[in-house]
Each structure stands twice: as structure tokens, then as C-alpha cells.
Amino acid sequence: MHYQYYLELAGTAFFAISGALAAARKASPDWFGVTFISFITATGGGSLRDILLGAYPLGWISDVNVILAVFAGILIASLFFRNLLKLPKLFFVFDSLGIAMFTTLGVEKALAYDVHPLVAAMLGMFSAVMGGVIRDVLSNEIPVIFRKEIYATACLSGAILYLILNHYGLERRLCISAAALFIFGLRYLAVKYHWSLPQFGRQKEQ
Amino acid sequence: MHYQYYLELAGTAFFAISGALAAARKASPDWFGVTFISFITATGGGSLRDILLGAYPLGWISDVNVILAVFAGILIASLFFRNLLKLPKLFFVFDSLGIAMFTTLGVEKALAYDVHPLVAAMLGMFSAVMGGVIRDVLSNEIPVIFRKEIYATACLSGAILYLILNHYGLERRLCISAAALFIFGLRYLAVKYHWSLPQFGRQKEQ
Amino acid sequence: MHYQYYLELAGTAFFAISGALAAARKASPDWFGVTFISFITATGGGSLRDILLGAYPLGWISDVNVILAVFAGILIASLFFRNLLKLPKLFFVFDSLGIAMFTTLGVEKALAYDVHPLVAAMLGMFSAVMGGVIRDVLSNEIPVIFRKEIYATACLSGAILYLILNHYGLERRLCISAAALFIFGLRYLAVKYHWSLPQFGRQKEQ
Secondary structure, three states, X not given: OHHHHHHHHHHHHHHHHHHHHHHHHOOOOEHHHHHHHHHHHHHHHHHHHHHHHOOOXXXXXXXXXXXXXXXXXXXXXHHOHHXXXXXXXXXXXXXXXXXXXXXXXXXXXXXXXXXXXXXXXXHHHHHHHHHHHHHHHXXXXXXXXXXXXXXXXXXXXXXXXXXXXXXXXXXXXXXXXXXXXXXXXXXHHHHHOOOOOOXXXXXXXX | OHHHHHHHHHHHHHHHHHHHHHHHHOOOOEHHHHHHHHXXXXXXXXXXXXXXXXXXXXXXXXXXXXXXXXXXXXXXXXXOHHHHHHOHHHHHHHHHHHHHHHHHHHHHHHHOOOOOHHHHHHHHHHHHHHHHHHHHHHOOOOOHHHOOOHHHHHHHHHHHHHHHHXXXXXXXXXHHHHHHHHHHHHHHHHHHOOOOOOEOOHHHHO | OHHHHHHHHHHHHHHHHHHHHHHHHOOOOEHHXXXXXXXXXXXXXXXXXXXXXXXXXXXXXXXXXXXXXXXXXXHHHHHOXXXXXXXXXXXXXXXXXXXXXXXXXXXXXXXXXXXXXXXXXXXXXXXXXXXXXXXXXXXXXXXXXXOOOHHHHHHHHHHHHHHHHHHOOOOHHXXXXXXXXXXXXXXXXXXXXXXXXXXXXXXXXX
């Protein structure tokens, strides 16, 4: 699938940009630190998905273009550093495109290994959010998915939508587009209207 | 082995309960955060063991019942949230049953891959404690095994007991029961009498 | 390769010593905590490299001598605890020998799996630094490679030197020695003359 391959490289570059910006906002890291964190943000989720599935070889191990896509993302982040920091909305759009793309591609890859749809949905979500989780753990922070909660929930919901459409025999490209749009839209609305999930255990305490 | 399969599902649910309660005690996480942390607590140790062994497919990837056991644990934790917080002893019993079960099942699984008994003992201990370690790392805390130290040592001792009994040809169900009881008892006594291990390097400093 | 095997065990023991000392400097850990952290520091980088490559079985899973090398390192760290803390330069030498050795052996192992040279260089660097990264994450600290930055950059540069020499057909043992010496020397000079890498994004802000 040509278009899927290029989408994946583009998603990787978007994630690398977002990783580099996140790293650069911290206490003055140098080029190595930013590159390292950016690389892990961009490849961590997919690598974890493949390791859990036993889907060897991993993408960036067998295809150096993935690494070059990361480097391209870091270069873009470096060249437009000040501009990107001033345009948080542009950054939000890139990051949301990245998670929408990674979720649906992750679900598809998991399904190719004949797993239960519920497992496929979880692995799709992992593909999209785990790179950021590892990045936050390395930076000694509470992972962002426990703070901006609708982030991962949007991925999971989109993954389930993909599976439902797929179950009813819709064309593959349609399933992907619908699910990706849904993730993007849900996240956008959640941020705009400050949606959040109910607290766990709270209902019992009143 | 039917009974072993159901024991493993029960152990997974116990771990999910303990993971959900641990997560819920933190700064007001929502349902997604609690589910995510609970899932990792319950499946992280076994997943790491299988990845280190190359034992594919992983349990929860190939058997959706494991995921359903986690969800059952979370549901129980939610329904009995206040009661469970008021009964730390009951919680302690569930958690101890969980680690006793996971340690012995982990040793058995490792032995099936023809590893050295020392490696099997370590992998048994990893199965029981690594889910909690990952949970603590994600919550930005020093892992509990470095604070309540007899916790992991009990697992390791039980794993070694299993290997000794097994070496002398005792029946498998007997080895499991003896090792699990030993882990449970050692942990109980350690908590009751405040046992702890000697400090490293201290003997040199006086 | 006999000599390579013993070099690897020696490197593992060096890393275990450095892991035990790092752990023991923290808030009074007991023997179990020090052993656990020391084990992860010594085996974590190589394990991650092998998991990413799908190179099963992992070293310490199939060869109990690796675990014994870790225990030897911990024993040495315990016996000479006060002396080692008073001789930070000796400690620096051991740690630098460890990373030089692990980087070159890591590059070689990756090349054996037919990966792109760029991937091999990254996996060589991972072998050397990731054990320490996992150790720091478990201790709830910002990984040292983001603070003493030339550390990992030295590994990466040495890995690239190995690949260049190897590309021009130099004898294997010569490639290893040159790369290891280069890593050692670069790190030594970087610490002595306080070399550091340029800050990311800084050039744009003036």
C-alpha cells in the first residue's frame, strides 16, 4: 500500500516534531537530548505494539526511512522553533493528525495478527499514545494521558469505530478516514468544550 | 490445566483490583486513567516475562478473557470502592494471593523454556512484581519494591522453594501450593513483625 | 569468539559495580534493592537491544554466567564500597570501559541481523546507555544521559567510527579496539574540558 506507507512516514515526522518541541520546552536540553526524546516519542508507540504482538522486524529497524522521517521532523522543529511555539494551534493539528493516523494503522496491523477486536482496539490506542507516555516517563513527569484524559479515550473510541465499520464490510480506506476524522473531531471538541471523563470512585463518596 | 487457567484469571482480577485502588488513591484520576493503570498492573509482569522469554503470543493478546478479568477487577474495585479502602487487610490478602500465584505460575512458564533455575526464579519474581513497578514508574513514584523490600524477596524465596521441591520430584500441585503458601506466610510475618533486609554497604561504614 | 565472550562478562560486571554504587548512594536501599537496580543497569541495555532486534534468546536468559557476572560485580561493590566511593576516577574508568565495550559489541550484534548501518549505530548506543536510563527512571530521576550529555554522544560517535572502519575492510579486532578507545578518549576529554553540545533551538532565540 503506497499511500499507507507515506502516511506512516508523515505521522512519524509529525510525532517527531511534537516530541522535539515538548523536549525543547524543558530545562535547556542539548541537541542529543532533543533528538533522543523526539525519536522515542515518534517510534515508541509503534515499537511497543510490535513487541507485544511479536511482529518482527520492527518498522524502524528494518526501514531506515522511518529514522530519516524522525530526523526530518527534528530539523523542521529546529528551523521553525520560535514560529511553532507561537502557533500552538498548528502544533495541536499536527499532533492530532499523528494520533489519528497511528491509531487506525495500529488497529489494522493488530488485526493482521488475528487478535480479538478488543485487543486490536487497545493496541491501536497504544500505538498512538505510548510514545508520549515513554517520553513523559523519561522526563520524570506524570504521563500526559493521565492529565488530558480525553486524549487516549479519543483514540480508543476511534479504534472501536474502525472495528465496527470494518465489521459491517465498509471499504478499508473509508474505515480509516472515518475513524481518523472521528478521533480528530472528538479531540478538538473535547479541548474546545473542556470535556472530561467522570472521576473513578467519586460517585460512592458523596 | 483447567484449574491453573482459572487461577491465573483470578490472580489477574486480584491484581486489577489492587491496581485500581492504588490509582484511585492518587490525585483524582478519571475512569480512563484508573483502567489504564489497573490494566498495566495486572498484565505488566506477565507481559515482561513473556517478552524476555520470547514466549509469543502474550497471554492477553491471544486470550481476551484476560482483559475481561481485568475489567471485572476494575468493576469490583469501583462497586466496593469505599468498603475496600476501609478494609486494608482484605486488600492485603488479595494482593498477597496475587503475587503468590503469579510467582509460581511464572517459574513454571520459564522452566518450560528450558532456562537455568536461577533465571526461572528471577522471571517468577518479575511476573509478580514488575506490573507494580511499571505502575509506580507511570505514577512518578519510587517503585514500592524499593520501599517495602520484603515484598519481592518473598517472591524470590518462594520461587526458589518451588525449584527445590520440584528438583526433588514432588508432585507439581504440591510444589505450587507449598511455594504460594510460603510467599503468603513470609510476607504476612514480614509486615506483622516489621522485618527488613540489611542495608547495603552499611557494615563498612561503622 | 572466546575473548569477546569474556569481554562481555567483564563489561557486565563493570556495569553491575557502577549500578550498585549508584543505587547505594540513594536513600539507604537494602540488599535486594541494590541487587535489583544493579542487575537492571548491567543487563537492561543489552536486553532492550535484543528485544528490538527480536534476537532471542536474550543473553542472560540463556547463559547464567551473565547473572553470575552481575553478582560478582555486586560483591566487589560491597566489599570495596568505601574505597570505591573515595576513588571516583577509578569508578569513571570502569564505567567508561563498560560503555566502550557494550557499544562496539552492540553494533556488531545488530550488523549480524542485517540492519542499516544507521540502525546498528543507534542500537550500539542503546546497548551502552539504556541500562542506565532504566536505572534512573526506576530511581525517579531525569536520566543521566540528558544531564551529562556527551556520554551517549560519545557512544554514538564511536559506533559510527566502527562502521566506517568496518566499511573500509579493516580487521574486526582493530575496528573494535579503535572504536572503544575513541569512546573512552572522547568521554575523558569531554569531562576534563567540560565539553557540551549546543542547545536545541537556542540559535533562533537571540
